Amino acid sequence: MATPTSSLEEKLAEREEREKIVLWRRPVQTLHYFFRECGVLSVEYMVKLWNNKKIVLLLALLIGGYYAAYKTPGPHQLLFQRVENQFWWCAWWVWLGILSSVGLGTGLHTFLLYLGPHIASVTMAAYTCNSVDFPSPPYPDDIMCPDEETATGKEMSILTIMSKVRLEAFMWGAGTALGELPPYFMARGARLSGYDPDDEEMEEFEELQRLKDRPEDMSFIDRAKLSVEKLVERVGFFGILACASIPNPLFDLAGITCGHFLVPFWTFFGATLIGKAIIKMHIQKLFVIIAFNETLLAKAVSLLAFVPMVGSKLEQPFKTFLEKQKNKFHRKPGTGPDTQDGGNLLAWIFEKLILLMITYFILSIVNSFAQNYHKRIHKHARDKKLAQD
Structure with missing residues (x-):
């Protein structure tokens, strides 16, 4: 049998090898592992769908019924179109929120790329038009002042602008709350099953537990992480709410802590949703609106x-x-945008920045999936070796 020392050495060697599996160092192996991981995940999710075929069938019937009603001519079609437009608008912001926090390799900073500029654009339009009654369409695709400006003698208030972007901000915040669930479920499943997952975030959490007995070895970041863990563990709902209500790059650790200590799901998710989608989003909205006054x-x-x-x-x-x-x-509605806008240097730089960040996000997903497959095959090899012993 392998000694603990040799096992640790093998684990460190395996991690060192895994960190080399990136596109700019091993492109062929990385792409090979990426597609293999996609195949494995596809099979796993197909099996899960088959195991829950009654729910899938029910959802298919509901979607089919909605589609049939949507295509049937009648006065109800206008209502259905409004519902569809509102649904996809909300789903877009929820999806961006999930991408911001789910951690598929690295988070995509969708607040800086999408929600922040959207709030800034609405703020500038509100002060320019002295109104938030933008026509729809084309708003929100392209904001234009209404034909007849309202409240011309009245200054535009911050609360009025906040109410105009409340839906988008709430949906984005709800998406970030959903993105925090994977670390919670991973740690909770590991605690209930007694299985020690080979995951960097869990290993970071376990290392922090070991450092509790050696406070002199703690760095400033370790102390900050430990303070987040203590706040969540001791205060419960209000501790999670406090951590979720401020920009907190260490919140993943709060999710792992809640899962490890078996905090009830609705306690964790409820506090996270209130903190991120309501409290923190109002703070961020207020900051952007004031900045673009x-x-x-x-x-x-x-x-x-x-x-x-x-x-x-x-x-x-x-x-x-x-x-x-x-x-x-x-x-005026129906007229095209000014062709000179495309030549604006700042707009060009911002477009290229968005393209660069999205490209890096996609590359990080490919690297992450490839490393997950490497982790998967080594775990399978260890399990097979233990079964033979």
């Missing part, structure tokens, strides 16, 4: 002139960009 934005752009060397070169592109954005809001 018309007066503050103009002052911020004017301050760019004081930046040494490049200030004068930065100020003019920002002013041009903001001016074009305001002109777009006053465009």
Whole structure:
């Protein structure tokens, strides 16, 4: 039988080998493992669907009934179209929220890429039009001022703008709460089954437990993680709520802690949903709306002139960009966008930044799936060896 020392050495060697399986170091092996992992996951999910075929059949019947009613001519079609548009709009933001926190290799920062710019665009349009009664369509695809501006003698309030983006923000926050469930279920399943999963996040949690007896070896990050764990373990619902209500990169550890200590699902998910979708989203919305206040934005752009060397070169592109954005809001319905917008330097840079981050996100998923398959085959080899012994 292998000694604990040799077992640990094998585990470290295996992890070192796994970390080398990335596209920029071993492209052929990484892609091979990626497709094998996709195949394995597809089979596993097909088996799960077959085991729950009654639920699948019921959902198929409901979708089929809805589709038949949707295609049947009648006055109800208008209502169905509204429901469909609202459903896909909400589903889009929930999906972006899940991508932001689910951790498929690395999270996609969808608040910075999508929700934040959307709130900023609505804020700028609200102050420019002095109204939030944007026509729909084309809003939310392309925001334009209403034909007749309302409340022209009244200043636009922050609460009015917050209410305009409340649905999108709540759905995005709910998606981030859903993305926190995998670490919770992983740790809970491991605790109930007594199985020690070979997962980096669980190993990080276990290492933190061992460091409790050696506080002198703890780094600042370890102490921060331990404080999150203690808060969640001792305070329960309100501790989870406090951790979820602020931008917290260590919240994955809170999910693992809740799963490990068998915190009830609705206690964990309820506190996470309230914290992320309501409290934290109102804080983030408020920050973006205040930052893109018309007066503050103009002052911020004017301050760019004081930046040494490049200030004068930065100020003019920002002013041009903001001016074009305001002109777009006053465009008449049915007219195309200004063709000069595509040549704006800031818009071009932002588009390329989005493309770069999405590309990195996709590459990280490929690497993560390939490493998971490597982990899978080594686990199978260990289980087979133990069965033979």
